[in-house]
Amino acid sequence: MMAQYLEIKARHQDALLFYRMGDFYEMFFDDAVAAAEALDIALTKRGKHDGAEIPMCGVPHHAAEGYFLTLIRKGFRVAVCEQLESPTEAKKRGHKSVVKRDVVRLVTPGTLTEESLLDARRHNFLAALNVVRGDAALAWTDISTGALHVMPLAPVLLAPELARLAPSELLVAEGSEPGVSAIADDLGIPLTTVARGGFDSVSAEKRVSALFKTASLEAFGTFSRAEVGALGAIVDYLELTQKGRLPLLQPPEREAIRGIMQIDAATRRNLELTHGLGGGRTGSLLAAVDRTVTAGGARLLERRLSSPSMRLDIIHRRLESVSFMVSNRSEATQVSGALRKVPDLDRALSRLSLDRGGPRDLVAIASGLAQAEHLLATLCSSQQLPGDLQDALNALRGHDALLELLDKALIAAPPLLARDGGFIAPGFDSDLDEARELRDEGRSLIAKMQAKYAATTRISSLKIKHNNVLGYFIETTAKHAESMMSAPLSETFIHRQTTANQVRFTTVELSEMETRILNAGNRALEIEKRLYERLKQAVLEACVQVSAAAKALAEFDLACALAEIAVSENWCCPDIDDSRDFEIQGGRHPVVESALRRTGEPFVANDCDLSGGDAARIWLLTGPNMAGKSTFLRQNALIALLAQMGSFVPARKARIGLVSQLFSRVGASDDLARGRSTFMVEMVETAAILNQADDRALVILDEIGRGTATYDGLSIAWATLEHLHDVNKSRALFATHYHEMTQLAGKMDGVANATVSVREWEGEVIFLHEVKQGAADRSYGVQVAQLAGLPKAVVDRARVVLEALEKGEREGPAQKALIDDLPLFAASPSPTEIVKTGPNPLEQRLADVHPDSLSPREALDLLYELKALNEESVG
Known part of the structure; x- marks a missing residue:
């Protein structure tokens, strides 16, 4: 056994080998040491190898999925080694023969399919990056749903695209540039290095064409060598990890790089699109707008939110779908009610294709198709649907035969595994019904046979009994036995044994019944397994249609969900065109508004106009901290993003010319692991914006230059704004505390000043959160510090210092000399302090x-x- 283990382990040195032994997966040697530590399980010893004790640990096979997930999250790969025959079959080759075993699957982050290991509302992408003589391409798939995509890729866009997709695993060829590793590490994406041969475009085209049974890939579009190589690397890796059992991949879809709004990793992080600052969904835009009721709809929402479209026809079609559901609330309510009962069709289909499914996946397919039929009946009688919804409705047709088969075959609440049996409905298969009857009602069948034989022989005392030696037998007294051993009864009843007082017989019928009863349980299970394979095959033969229905149900779910939030939150339908306009009336931040509603506070809506012409295309925003500048910046970026994903937006009215790129430099933190200070991180992100933003970009910048000396920061912020205006020509919101920059509004036609209104009352500042034209008179920093709870002595001292500094600015060098002598850390009490002389x-x-x-x-x-x-x- 250990020789077999070492031989298999030698072929999988880079993975922990889960070696199946009966009801456990066992690990040995270094694998056992690593797994015991990672899983926090007991490490034992078993036998010796080369004179040393062998470390060993194990986990139950029925609970292995949870251990897989823990190991994957800790950076391990797992090779699952199963028994390929039973011990009985092994003994047929010889008494000491070892049960045949081999690795049937490699578990990696990008190849998970188990329901318990995946987030149902998120994709789990496996991606491959291929570079051929300067041309690059990125391919990605989610094997749990079958989606397969590829796109050409400029090197500068690698980080933004990886941030958009957030793959669980990225494949690269040996000897790839170190920059790829740095990007993957920065985004937290596990990197897997594979042989360069896996990316070879010639063999890759043959491999992918064979998978889809076509002569060439031209049937699906025109792909570059880099794209074909990336697709081939994914298929090759899946063949390796799934040991030849490939998932049901859909034909590759080619995405155009200019077809979606470009959003870099820093912007996604700053705007908290799909993840909050804490790392989870809480606090993110996705969490705030998600009203979907199906797993497929939730994944579609995340995909669209991460990839807003740049194509007007697509955006308008999506908005038409939402508008229909907004206008037809009765139909939308009925659709949502039906969708709540729809299981995850895509992932059920994938598990069946990989032979990791079970009866519940068949029932999920049946349940989903039943709800599709219900939706079809609901919407066919309604008014004409918009284009996307009509296409989705058409995809719900044509599943009658498969649905009828599954409905007849399956019970409503089946067991998890086919080997447990009991999932085929009574009446579907006569042989199965007979086997179950024998298994469950053997006594009654024997009783019927006993009555039959008693009537035939006219011996009322005749009994059918059972023991472990003879099995079932007919027993009668010696007096009655004579007639049974005489013709014509002797032709039916066969003498078996005579005792002192009884004579025992059998019949051919009774022997056959005995065999059938004893084997009925196993036979029933074998019949169910055979029927399961038949039903699974029927589903897989219709996989294209089932997958299309799953997509259609997700489309309906998303349209209903976006309509629900539009109605409940009073969102408007945006007007999207090919201009460079950007006019928002009564805009709101969806996440902040949702949070304020829970406290009972109203959100103050604000207008924004960056259309150019009579209106400036850059707003220079001043005002105190906590007044709402960052919220205003972010809400306008989110409104543009929501509009181009095909959603209504949180505003009274919105007119937006297509935004090609979205850039955000809001908030700051250091990156100690890469040796970057807060200021350095800020400068790197600002450089990326200035080097990439085009005239259709929307840029939001908050407090550029604050991480360095005052005049250095002011100079950088000033030059940045000039570059955005003169070179990039982007639409932008630029928030700053450098009031000197407000002078630029008078020097540049495309720049206007705006400020967030505040009021000061009895030394305290009151935030009105209203954005209006004009510049702030001051920053109210001391008042904000007081609100934050700084000690009164510190606040009072700060007022004294601020007054002296401001006076110095007004009165020139003479007063500045006095400022230099100002004791900033004086220990004397401030003038307003009360000096206590003793207890009153x-x-x-x-x-x-x-x-x-x-x-x-x-x-x-x-x-x-x-x-x-x-x-x-x-x-």
Whole structure:
């Protein structure tokens, strides 16, 4: 056995080998040490190898999925080694023969399909990057749904595209550029290096063509050598990890690089599109807008939110779908009700294709198709549907035969595994019904046979009994046995045994019944397994149609979900065109508004016009911290993104010319692992914007230059704004605390000043959160510090220093000399502090009080006394 283990392990050195032994997966040697530590399970020893004890650990095979996930998350790969025959079959080759075993699957982050290992509402992409003589291509697939895509890729767009897709695993060829590894590491994407031969475009085309049974890939479009190589690498890797059992991949779709809005990794992170700052969905735009009720619809929402379209026809078709559901609330409610009962068809289909499914996946297919039929009946009688929804409705047709077969064959609540049996409905298969009857009703069948034989022989005392030696037998007294051993009964009844008082017989019919009863359980299970394979094959033969229905159901779900939030949150349908306009009336931040609603506070809506012409295309925004500048910046970026994904937007009215790129430099943090300070991170992100933004980009910048000396920061911010205006010519919102920059509005036609309104009352600042034209008079930093809870002495001292500094700016060098001598860290109390000289009478009286000794009357008298002392001290 250990020789067999070592031979298999030698072929999978880069993975932990889960070696099946009965009901456990066992690990040995270094694998056992690593797995025991990673899984926090006991490490034991078993036998010796080369004179040393062999480390060993194991996990139950029925609970292995949870252990797989833990190991995958900790960076391991797992080779699953199964028994390919039973011990009985092995013994047929010789008494000491070892059960045949081999690896049937490599478990990696990008090849998970198990329901328990995946987030149903997110894709799990496996991607491959191929570079051929300067040309690059990125291919990706989700084997749990079968989607397969490829796109040409400029090197500068690798990071943004990987950030958009967020693949669970990225394949690269040996000797790839180190920059790829750095990008993957920065985005937290596991990198897998494969042989260069896997990316060879000639063999890749043959491999992919064979998969889809076509003569060439031209049937699906024109692909470059780099794209073909990337597709081939994915197929080759799946053949390796799935050991030849490929998933149901859909034909490759080629995505145009200019077909979607470009959003880099920093912008996705700053705007919290799909993940909040904490790393999960909480606080993200996705969480705030998600009203989908199916797993497929949720994945489609995330995909569209991550990839807003640049094609007007696609955007308008999507908006028409949402508008239909907004206008037809009755139909939308019925559709949503039916969709709530739809299981995850895509992933059920994938598990069946990889032979990792079970009866519940067949029932899921049946349930999904039943709801598709219900939707078809609901919507066929309604008014004409818009284009995308009509196409989706058409994809719900033509599943009657498969649905009828599955409905007849399956019970409503089947077991998880086919080997458990009991999932085929009664009446579907006569042989199965007979086997179950024998298994479940053997006694009644024997009783019927006993009555039959008693009538035939006219011996009422005749019995059919059973023991472990003879099995089933007919027993009668010696007196009656004579007639049974005589013709014509002797032709039916065969003598088996005579005892002192009884004679025992059998019949051919009874022997056959006995065999059938004893084997009925196994036979019933074998029949069910055979029927499961037949039903699975029927589903897989219709996989194209089932997959199309799954897509259609997701399309309906997303349209209903976006309509639901549009109605409930009072969102408007945006007007998207090919201009460079950007006019938002009454815009709101969907995430912040949702959070404020839970506290009962209203969200203050604001307008924004970056259309150019009479309106400026760049707004320079000033005002104090906490007044809402960052929220205003982000909400306009999110409105543009929502509009181009095909959603209504949180505004009273929105008119938006296509946005080709979305850039955000909001917030700051250092990157110690890569040796970058906060200021360096800010400058790297700003450089990316200035080097890439075109005249259709929307740029939001917040506090550029604040991480360095005042005049350095001001200079950088000033030059950045000039470059955006003169060179990039982008639409932009630029927030700053450098009030000197407000002068640019008078020097550049495309720049306008805007500010967030505040009011000051009795030394405190009140935030109105209203954006209006004009510049802020000051930053109110000291007042904000007071609101934050800084000690009063610090706040008062800050006011003194601020007054001296501002006076120095007004009165020139003479006053500045006085500022240089200003004791910034003076220990003396501020002028407004009250200097206490000792305890007052009130405090002295309270010190003498012993509450436990007071009677109610004394306590009341004391209260009057203290009140009088307090009035005297105030006077």
